[in-house]
Each structure stands twice: as structure tokens, then as C-alpha cells.
Amino acid sequence: MLLSFRVGNHRSLWEEQQLNLTPVYEADRPEGTAWEAVPVAAVFGANAAGKSNVVDALRFMRHMVVASHREAEPGGGIERKPFALDSEGAESASWYVVDLALEGVRHTYGFSIDSDRVVDEWLYSYPHGRRRKIFQRDENGISFGDAVPEKELQLVGSITEPNTLFMSVAARSRQESVLPVYMWFSHALSIKDRPLWWASSAATGLLSDVDRAASVVSLLRAADLGIEDAGLRKRFVDVKTSRSTGGTVTWTFRDLSKDAGPGSDEADMWQEEVWIAQRGRNGVTRLGLGEQSEGTRMLLAYSGPVLDALDTGGLLVIDEVDASLHPKLTAHLIKLFQEPQTNPHGAQLILTTHDASLLGRSGGEEILKRDQVWFVEKNEYGETSLFPLSDFKPRQEENRERRYLGGSYGAVPFLSDERFEAAVAARGRTNGEETGE
Known part of the structure; x- marks a missing residue:
């Protein structure tokens, strides 16, 4: 399961942002489960606020892990997407980190990159709750933990290009210590958008x-x-x-x-x-x-990824789900992941959406729990912030759909009637001048 995802300097995500899927409210946990992360997370926000950039960052991380060993040209640099509205974006590193629970063991994997090379990369596991280093890469080279075959990994490190992830090369070399994390990216993580x-x-x-x-x-x-x-x-x-x-x-x-x-x-x-x-x-x-x-x-197209995730305990990410499915169909898909009867392996679903009705109820039941709701909004400098509903200490019985639409949580567009009217009036004057009326 994905426990958290952190990212910085990717598109509009300038400062580090974290999507933390650790449960917050024990009362909201699906009955009969002991999942270490929530099964569903939905990200709400206005147009161009950065919802899709969160998905894009996770997609980019997956692509680097799975493909950097075969796509990176020696000395060719790294094609990344840094924050473009500050001159420091192109000069600063971008970074991506996941915390995963795999077969009951927590793993932390991350890397930072600039446009030329991999700056840092690391993988830790936590058997019995204690941190164990598998490898750590920095400007001084790659170091390894005591419990991994250092000689084999050193050989892998010697053939890893500066613009290639060590994880990618080690996985292709069938190094057992990195395979669980690599297989999560390559097989358990599926990202879809309007297919x-x-x-x-x-x-x-x-x-x-x-x-x-x-x-x-x-x-x-x-x-x-x-x-x-x-x-x-x-x-x-x-x-x-x-x-x-x-x-x-x-x-x-x-x-x-x-x-x-x-x-x-x-x-x-x-x-x-x-x-x-x-x-x-x-x-x-x-x-x-x-x-x-x-x-x-769209439901037929999504049914394969949905069933694959439920069968294997994977993570399915759907961007702009409301552009594809009616709210009732989306609520139906969410319910499949919420209930252990249909989700016996702890699969996860992450959605981005504008659809405030998903904050309400369906058939008398909450569609989304309080710790499954996230928001994004941009400041005046074009920087996206990602924050959870739980920051607002919501009561279980409150009408979250109405409060969101009313602006209580932020992450809604600011609409100026005066500006719209002025724009229409200006257009009318322009058209009249052009036609000579």
C-alpha cells in the first residue's frame, strides 16, 4: 500500500507537498480491516489548481523507476518538469519520495534530480520497525547496508550512468533487495486519465x-x-x-x-x-x-484496471474522473475499494475531481471518509498547496459538500461577476467598433 507520496519542484508543486494516506480517524476505518493506509483518496480543487500535477509527479516517478535504465543517453541529462514561474526552479533539484507497506514491511524510496544527473537516491526498509539501509547514493557514490550483497550491488553501481536511477539498473539485474519496490512501481501502480x-x-x-x-x-x-x-x-x-x-x-x-x-x-x-x-x-x-x-x-475501459487493482492489492490512480464518469458511477467504484468484501487485498484508489457531490452521501452512506479528502489550491505566485480535510477538524456529521462549495475549506475558484461583465462589455464594444455599428 502507498502510505505517502512527497514531491517538490515539479510543475506547479514548487515547495514540498505531501499526500499522506495514513488513517486519521479510527472511527472511519472500514469495519473488519487493519489497513495501514486509507483505501481511497480524492483530491479536489479548482481548474488549473494543480490536481493533475500531483498525478503527473507520481507518473513521472514511476517512469523514471521503470524506464530510466533504457531511455537515458550517456551524458544526455534528464528531461524533467521543474517549476517554471521562479528562475530558481530550473537551477534547483526536483525530488520524489514514496513510503510503501509491502508484505507488512515499510519501505521508503526516493530520489532527487536536476537536469543533468541524479543528485541523491536512497532505499530503506523497516523490518521489525527498525530502519535498514539497502542503498544510499549521493555525490560521493553509492553505499550499501550490512544485510545486502554489497559486492553484487557495487558491480551494478559501476554500470549506472549519472542520469540513470540505480533502482532501475539494479532491478533489471534481478537484485532481490530492490525488487519489491521496483515491482510495486512496475506492476502494482496504474495511472489512467480519460482513456x-x-x-x-x-x-x-x-x-x-x-x-x-x-x-x-x-x-x-x-x-x-x-x-x-x-x-x-x-x-x-x-x-x-x-x-x-x-x-x-x-x-x-x-x-x-x-x-x-x-x-x-x-x-x-x-x-x-x-x-x-x-x-x-x-x-x-x-x-x-x-x-x-x-x-x-469509460466504465468499460476502467473496469480492467479496477479489477486488476482489486485482485492484486494495487494502486489505481484516475485523473479527472468526473470528466469520464457520472457521479453515481464514480461513487460505485469508490465503494468497491471501501469495503473489504470487494477489496480483500487492500487495493487503493486515488482520484482527482471537481465533483463536490462525492463529498456527500450515496444510499445514506458517506462516499468518502474524512481522512480520504484532499484539496489543492494555487497562491498568487502560481504555487500549488496540497492539504487534507482533516486539517479543518471536521465533525463526522457535518455537510462537507455544502461547506466546500461555500468556501469553508478553500480550493474553490474565486469568481468575479464584475470582471466577467466587464469582459463581455469590452468584447461587445470591440465587435461594434470592428463592424462599424
């Missing part, structure tokens, strides 16, 4: 897996969209018929559950397509994926 363009391919992959298809259909049914079933069919083009009809291509459809072959040599092309069976007044009708709403397609 409509890959909804069709994602759905095809999910429904072609017999074991996973049943779970996907169950998730769609539970969302109460009127969906009864889903599956795949193959679409064939009869090239011979196409030529004989003056170039018109004839398509036929066959379910993949049946014999998909055309039975002749005339079919040179085929394509898998998703069908969704939906309730209507006169029964159930199969429709193509393109005939579904964007929300249905």
Missing part, C-alpha cells in the same frame, strides 16, 4: 479473457445501466463479393463463442468488435460499443 481513445481496445482485451469477462459483465450490471451482457463478435469482409458488387464491401458478423471462421477462402480480413446487450421495452438488444454513451464506454 476514451483506448476504450475499444481495452474492452476487446477484457472480453476476450474468459475468466475476466464474467467479472466485467458483473461490474457493468451492478452499475444499473440497463446492461445485461457483453461479449465479442468477429466482423468479416468478403473480398470476392466486394469486387463483384463494384467495390462495395459486405460485412457479416459471427459471435466468437461460435465458429468464427467463414468456411471459405474469400474472407481476407476480420476484426473483433464489442457488443453490449441492453434492456429495452421489447426485450434485450445487442448494440455496438460505438452506440453506447461515453460514460458506459
Whole structure:
């Protein structure tokens, strides 16, 4: 589980900001769980306040861990995204740190970089609550703890370029001491943002897996969209018929559950397509994926990452979830992570959103607990601050949606009616001058 994430000097995150997922209110803990971190965290804030930059920072850290060993050119520097509204941003280091609970053991991994090289990098574990150094890298080189194979790690260090993470090279060399953290980044952490363009391919992959298809259909049914079933069919083009009809291509459809072959040599092309069976007044009708709403397609696209996280205890991060899903669908996904019956492995979900209704209730129950709500806002210098609802000591029964919209927590846009009116009036004068009216 992710216990916390810290970042500094990344896009609008100038000073160090921390997303701390350690539970604050014991009374809000899901019954029957002993999770070391909250299963859900939602980040609220105005447009351009920095919500997506928090996600981008975690995505950047993941990319560095997983790919720096193969993408960094010797002497090529590091392509990073420092704070651009202060001249010191480009000159100062950027840093990224995670605290993880892996198989009951806490690990802390982090690094700082500038545009040329890795400045610092470190990995510690805490078996039995005591800190154990695995490695620490600084300007003087790399040092190792007593309980790791120093000779092997020194060899790895000798082939690690200045602009490459030691973690990446050591993991590719199958060094056991770093693999748990590396595998969390490479396999347990999934970051998604508005994946409509890959909804069709994602759905095809999910429904072609017999074991996973049943779970996907169950998730769609539970969302109460009127969906009864889903599956795949193959679409064939009869090239011979196409030529004989003056170039018109004839398509036929066959379910993949049946014999998909055309039975002749005339079919040179085929394509898998998703069908969704939906309730209507006169029964159930199969429709193509393109005939579904964007929300249905997005839910189908997200169902794979959601089920993967729940099955493995991973972390799923969804940026701007309200741009993809209706609030009720989002609340449904959140509930899957909140309850141990559907989340037996302690999977986590992090969302960024504008949707204040998620601060309310669904079916009489809180959608988000008090220690699962975070806010971002920018100051007059373009610097993002990240802070939790728990800083405001909220009562369990208070109407958090109303208080947020009323500005009690900050992180809402300041709208000036006078400025809007002046802008519209100025536009009208300009248009009149240009048209000679």
C-alpha cells in the first residue's frame, strides 16, 4: 500500500507537498480491516489548481523507476518538469519520495534530480520497525547496508550512468533487495486519465479473457445501466463479393463463442468488435460499443484496471474522473475499494475531481471518509498547496459538500461577476467598433 507520496519542484508543486494516506480517524476505518493506509483518496480543487500535477509527479516517478535504465543517453541529462514561474526552479533539484507497506514491511524510496544527473537516491526498509539501509547514493557514490550483497550491488553501481536511477539498473539485474519496490512501481501502480481513445481496445482485451469477462459483465450490471451482457463478435469482409458488387464491401458478423471462421477462402480480413446487450421495452438488444454513451464506454475501459487493482492489492490512480464518469458511477467504484468484501487485498484508489457531490452521501452512506479528502489550491505566485480535510477538524456529521462549495475549506475558484461583465462589455464594444455599428 502507498502510505505517502512527497514531491517538490515539479510543475506547479514548487515547495514540498505531501499526500499522506495514513488513517486519521479510527472511527472511519472500514469495519473488519487493519489497513495501514486509507483505501481511497480524492483530491479536489479548482481548474488549473494543480490536481493533475500531483498525478503527473507520481507518473513521472514511476517512469523514471521503470524506464530510466533504457531511455537515458550517456551524458544526455534528464528531461524533467521543474517549476517554471521562479528562475530558481530550473537551477534547483526536483525530488520524489514514496513510503510503501509491502508484505507488512515499510519501505521508503526516493530520489532527487536536476537536469543533468541524479543528485541523491536512497532505499530503506523497516523490518521489525527498525530502519535498514539497502542503498544510499549521493555525490560521493553509492553505499550499501550490512544485510545486502554489497559486492553484487557495487558491480551494478559501476554500470549506472549519472542520469540513470540505480533502482532501475539494479532491478533489471534481478537484485532481490530492490525488487519489491521496483515491482510495486512496475506492476502494482496504474495511472489512467480519460482513456476514451483506448476504450475499444481495452474492452476487446477484457472480453476476450474468459475468466475476466464474467467479472466485467458483473461490474457493468451492478452499475444499473440497463446492461445485461457483453461479449465479442468477429466482423468479416468478403473480398470476392466486394469486387463483384463494384467495390462495395459486405460485412457479416459471427459471435466468437461460435465458429468464427467463414468456411471459405474469400474472407481476407476480420476484426473483433464489442457488443453490449441492453434492456429495452421489447426485450434485450445487442448494440455496438460505438452506440453506447461515453460514460458506459469509460466504465468499460476502467473496469480492467479496477479489477486488476482489486485482485492484486494495487494502486489505481484516475485523473479527472468526473470528466469520464457520472457521479453515481464514480461513487460505485469508490465503494468497491471501501469495503473489504470487494477489496480483500487492500487495493487503493486515488482520484482527482471537481465533483463536490462525492463529498456527500450515496444510499445514506458517506462516499468518502474524512481522512480520504484532499484539496489543492494555487497562491498568487502560481504555487500549488496540497492539504487534507482533516486539517479543518471536521465533525463526522457535518455537510462537507455544502461547506466546500461555500468556501469553508478553500480550493474553490474565486469568481468575479464584475470582471466577467466587464469582459463581455469590452468584447461587445470591440465587435461594434470592428463592424462599424
